[in-house]
Amino acid sequence: MSITEAEAAQLSFERPSGLWADAWDRFKRNPAALVGIVLIVVFILAAIFAAQIAPFEPNEQAGPLATNPAGPGGEHLLGLDMQGRDVFTRILFGARLSLLVGLVSVSVGLALGLVLGSLAGYLGGRVDFAIMRVMDLMLSVPGLLLAIALVTVMGRGLISIMLAVGIVQVPTFARLLRGSILGQREADYVLAARSVGVPGRRVLLGHILPNSIAPVIVQATLAMATAIIEVAALSFVGLGPNDPRLPEWGKMLAENANRLQQSVHLVLFPGLAIVFSTLGINLIGDGLREAIDPKLKT
Amino acid sequence: MPLLSVQDLEVKFFTRRATVHAVRGTSFDLETGETLGIVGESGCGKSVSALAMLGILPKTGRVTGGRVLFGDQDLVGMSDAKLRKIRGKDIAMIFQDPMTSLNPVLKIGRQMTEVLTKHLPMDKQQATAEAIALLDRVGIPNAADRLGDYPHQFSGGMRQRVMIAMAIACRPKILIADEPTTALDVTIQAQILDLMKKLVVEEGMGLILITHDLGVVAGVCERTNVMYAGRFIETGPTRKLFERPRHPYTLGLLRSVPRLDAQRKEKLDPIGGSPPELTKLTEGCSFAPRCVYATEESRARTPELRPIEGNDHLVACWNPVPDADLPHAPTDRPAAQ
Numbered sequence: 355m356s357i358t359e360a361e362a363a364q365l366s367f368e369r370p371s372g373l374w375a376d377a378w379d380r381f382k383r384n385p386a387a388l389v390g391i392v393l394i395v396v397f398i399l400a401a402i403f404a405a406q407i408a409p410f411e412p413n414e415q416a417g418p419l420a421t422n423p424a425g426p427g428g429e430h431l432l433g434l435d436m437q438g439r440d441v442f443t444r445i446l447f448g449a450r451l452s453l454l455v456g457l458v459s460v461s462v463g464l465a466l467g468l469v470l471g472s473l474a475g476y477l478g479g480r481v482d483f484a485i486m487r488v489m490d491l492m493l494s495v496p497g498l499l500l501a502i503a504l505v506t507v508m509g510r511g512l513i514s515i516m517l518a519v520g521i522v523q524v525p526t527f528a529r530l531l532r533g534s535i536l537g538q539r540e541a542d543y544v545l546a547a548r549s550v551g552v553p554g555r556r557v558l559l560g561h562i563l564p565n566s567i568a569p570v571i572v573q574a575t576l577a578m579a580t581a582i583i584e585v586a587a588l589s590f591v592g593l594g595p596n597d598p599r600l601p602e603w604g605k606m607l608a609e610n611a612n613r614l615q616q617s618v619h620l621v622l623f624p625g626l627a628i629v630f631s632t633l634g635i636n637l638i639g640d641g642l643r644e645a646i647d648p649k650l651k652t
Numbered sequence: 653m654p655l656l657s658v659q660d661l662e663v664k665f666f667t668r669r670a671t672v673h674a675v676r677g678t679s680f681d682l683e684t685g686e687t688l689g690i691v692g693e694s695g696c697g698k699s700v701s702a703l704a705m706l707g708i709l710p711k712t713g714r715v716t717g718g719r720v721l722f723g724d725q726d727l728v729g730m731s732d733a734k735l736r737k738i739r740g741k742d743i744a745m746i747f748q749d750p751m752t753s754l755n756p757v758l759k760i761g762r763q764m765t766e767v768l769t770k771h772l773p774m775d776k777q778q779a780t781a782e783a784i785a786l787l788d789r790v791g792i793p794n795a796a797d798r799l800g801d802y803p804h805q806f807s808g809g810m811r812q813r814v815m816i817a818m819a820i821a822c823r824p825k826i827l828i829a830d831e832p833t834t835a836l837d838v839t840i841q842a843q844i845l846d847l848m849k850k851l852v853v854e855e856g857m858g859l860i861l862i863t864h865d866l867g868v869v870a871g872v873c874e875r876t877n878v879m880y881a882g883r884f885i886e887t888g889p890t891r892k893l894f895e896r897p898r899h900p901y902t903l904g905l906l907r908s909v910p911r912l913d914a915q916r917k918e919k920l921d922p923i924g925g926s927p928p929e930l931t932k933l934t935e936g937c938s939f940a941p942r943c944v945y946a947t948e949e950s951r952a953r954t955p956e957l958r959p960i961e962g963n964d965h966l967v968a969c970w971n972p973v974p975d976a977d978l979p980h981a982p983t984d985r986p987a988a989q
Contacts, residue, residue, distance in 0.1 A: 478711070540710070542752040548708045549747075550740030550767045550818065554732075560766070564757045 380645040387641025393634025401449040408443040412601045416440045425619045433619040435610065441619065444601035445627050451602050452631060455516055455585045456578040462520025463581075464574050467527020474528065475535030475566075476558045486532065489525035497522045497580075498587055505593045512595045519584045523577050530573055534566035541565070568646045575639035579632035586628050603628050654681035655722075655858045656705075656743075656826055662717035663697070663704045670931040674700045676882035677718065682826065687852060687859040689873030689890065691866060691905070693927065697882040698862045699748075702828045704728075706743060707735045722826075741771040744819035748831035750811035754803035760814050761799030764821065771822045786817040790847060809840035813847065820851055826858045827851075833868060845872055866909050870894060875964075878902045881928050881938035884957060888965035898960050898972035900943045937970065945971040 381387055400407065409429075410416045417424060417438040425433045432441040474485040492500065504518035538544065539562065547561050586604025588594055594605045603624045610620035663675035675697040682688050690698050703709050705720050705727060720727040722742065727735065739745075747753040755763055764786065765779035774782065780799065787795035790813040803811060812832065819827060829848065833841035849872055852859045861872055869876050869890060876893050878886040878901065886899040897903040904923035925942035937955050940946040949970045957966040 542747055542749055543755040545703075545708060546745075546747055546753040546815070547755065548739070549706055549745040551736040551738070551770055552740075552766065553736055561755050561758070565755065 377642075377645040381641050384641045384644060386637050387645075390634045390637025390639075390641060393630055394638060397449055397631045397634060398453065400446050401453040404446040404450050408440070408446045410440040410443045412444050412447040413439060413599045414443075416443075422616050423620070425617065432623045433617075435606075435620055436613070436617075441606075441623055444606065445603070445623055448601040448603045448606065448624065448627060449631070451600065452582045452585070452628075455512070455519070456581045456635075459516040459518075459520035459581040459585070460523065460574055460577050462517060463523030463577060464527055464570070466521070466524045468531060468570070470524065471528035471531030471570075472535065472558060472563065475532035476539065476554075476562065478539075482532070485528065489528050492522075492525045493529075498584060501584055501588060502591065502593060505588060510593060510596045512600070515585055515588055515593070515595065519581050519588070522584070523580070526573060526577070527570060531566060531570050534569055535562055538562045538565045569643075572639055572643040572646060575635060575642055579635040579639070582628065582632055582635075653723075655684045655686075656682040657721040658701075658705065658718070659721065660718035661701060661704060661720060661728075662715065663700050663709065663713055664716045665710075665713045667712055672930045673933055674713070674882055674930055675704065676933075678877075678879070678882075678884050679718075680877055680884070680887070682858045682860060684825070684858055685852070685856045686875065687849075687861065687873045689869035689876040690860065690862045690879055691864060691869050691876060692879035693864055695927065695930070696879045697930075698864075698879055699830050701879075702745065702830050702860065702862055705828070706739050706745060707732065708739070737771070740767055740819075740824070741822045742824055743826045743828065744822070744824040745828040745830065746812070746815050746819050746832045749835045750808055750815050751835065753815055754811055756803055759800050759802055760806070764799070764814075764818055767818055767821045782821070783817075786821055787814065790814070790817045790820075790851075791843075792817070808836055809843065812836060812840075812844050816844070816847065816851070820855065820857075823855060824857060826860065828860045828862070830862045831864070832861070834863070834865070841868075848872070866894075866905060878905070881933070882930060883938070883968065885939065885969065886965075886967045887957065888967075892961075892965050896961070896965075896975075896978060898965070898967040899939075899969045900945050900971075900973055901939050903973050903978070904942075937968075945969075945973065947971060 409431075415438040417430065417434040417440075419438050420434070420436060423434040423436055423438065424430065427433070430440050430442065432445065435441055435444070470485050470489070474482040495503075501518040501522045504521060505514055508514035508517065544557060544561060547557050552561070585594070585602070586607065589602050589604030590608040590611075592608065594600075594602055594608070606624040607621055607628075610617065614621050658681075659679050660677045661675055661679070662673075662677055665672040665674055678697075678701060680688065690701070692698050700709070700713065704713070704715050707727060707730065709715070715728050718728065722738065727738070754760065761780065761783055764783040765776065768774050768779040768782055769776065772779075783799060784795045787798065792798060792810060792813055798806075803814075806814060816832075827848075832848065833844050836844060845868060848859070851857070859872075861869065863869060873890050876888065876890045877884045878893070878899065880901050886893065886897065886902045893902065894906065897906055901923070904921075907921040908923060910920060923942055928938050928941070935954055936951040937943070937946065940950040943950065947970065953970075955968045955970050957968045959965065960967050960972055
């Protein structure tokens with residue numbers, strides 16, 4: 355291979371390969387984000403392999419019924435609950451539930467938010483006004499309160515909780531995307547696309563949206579954490595899934611809150627599970643934001 | 653029949669504060685293979701005219717009068733679906749800033765094939781092959797390898813070449829270039845202009861070149877329209893216009909540009925004042941407040957374009973510049989090619 359060929363190969367190797375590759379480069383160098391990744395990988399693995407890792411069944415009575423159940427140690431890594439069920443097992447299976455709830459409710463919020471935000475931002479005028487005033491209305495009610503109201507209307511159950519938490523997030527996504535689209539709508543490349551005959555729908559979906567989506571992706575990540583917390587909170591106030599067997603973290607907290615002084619482990623471990631999973635997601639979200647936001651580029 | 657005939661085109665912008673009369677009755681014809689220049693300073697309505705022709709004005713703008721005849725079709729008032737079939741296929745446009753006119757998150761191959769598959773009966777593979785041929789034609793080395801690159805991996809001049817490749821992709825009959833070289837440095841400017849000239853000849857396209865750079869017009873255009881405050885105030889063959897400008901504004905423009913053949917000590921002579929606000933135009937010549945030749949008549953009545961010195965040189969002025977005041981005339985320097 356001649357020198358020029360070698361150089362050419364070198365050059366093409368070093369060539370940055372686009373927005374997301376650049377973003378990943380920056381993301382990798384952020385230690386906090388990497389911690390987030392580790393936490394989340396543990397969380398996801400726990401969810402996927404819960405059945406394999408867990409020493410017991412989530413509803414198996416592994417020890418005696420007790421008002422003061424045994425704490426961590428021995429056979430039961432994180433102790434037993436009052437029904438004699440293994441806490442570690444239930445937390446593992448809870449991860450599954452939390453992951454599901456987070457993904458589904460964020461997907462619901464994201465899907466509705468994307469549609470409404472795109473319409474408002476791209477069409478503008480009255481459509482924009484109508485959509486955004488409804489969003490403002492939703493934002494004027496505290497999120498959890500709105501979720502409680504929605505669950506009350508739709509009835510208890512896992513599905514309605516996920517829907518409620520998702521709907522509460524719609525305005526955030528819609529506003530974010532609308533703002534982002536407004537910034538892109540008058541961009542030169544949009545005019546250029548129109549000048550070659552690209553129809554309006556394609557301009558929005560093929561040109562504007564890919565340029566506006568980055569902050570929404572960051573928000574979606576952060577919203578996962580909010581969703582997990584909100585579902586836990588709904589469970590805590592008694593609007594959780596009404597099946598008592600479901601190992602929902604927020605529900606585990608609620609059931610044992612009055613046992614806090616006697617059996618700390620019943621409250622501490624589900625609480626820690628919530629804290630670390632949401633912390634991990636938040637760290638990733640912040641890392642993503644820094645990696646994608648061109649204004650923070652170094 | 654001319655390829656494109658713009659007749660009394662009027663464009664207004666309706667904003668909350670005021671109505672801006674951006675283009676006030678411009679007319680011109682473009683023949684096949686002709687190169688036409690539109691010159692004027694910022695905000696005189698050059699770009700707006702072009703956007704109006706293609707029906708891609710910003711939301712607040714509207715064509716309020718006139719016709720744009722392409723063949724026997726009037727582009728004004730045509731449905732967007734029909735216009736979309738013409739845009740990019742029969743009439744294509746190149747924009748000023750190649751740094752922002754390409755979509756930053758799409759690979760250029762994708763942006764080019766989008767145009768091709770949209771207007772021509774091509775599948776993805778054919779379009780890719782054609783895109784490579786086009787990039788090659790506008791002088792991008794290793795065209796095949798660069799289809800997968802993003803715009804930020806190209807230099808400004810290269811990006812403008814990509815824009816040109818996209819514009820000529822469907823063999824348009826008319827190419828509108830809106831300040832195609834303004835954002836580029838001088839050596840690249842010359843390359844891009846040469847490329848455009850070459851393509852116009854090869855394809856037999858009509859070219860409308862919009863610019864504020866008199867040097868660019870002189871180098872490229874056969875005919876030139878000078879625009880001021882939304883109107884054409886002088887139009888003629890470029891050479892004639894540069895040698896014997898009859899409108900005081902055209903003369904002022906020429907005087908405010910440095911010349912290679914001028915004496916070294918000679919000072920540039922800018923036009924005093926600034927253009928009128930397009931929200932409050934009154935009867936009378938819009939240039940009158942800045943014009944040394946202005947009379948009562950100039951301020952009272954708006955002059956229309958009328959022939960002066962033959963049928964091809966028109967000027968909208970009550971008191972055209974007298975011969976004695978022409979600075980370098982007659983010059984032996986070739987103004988146009």
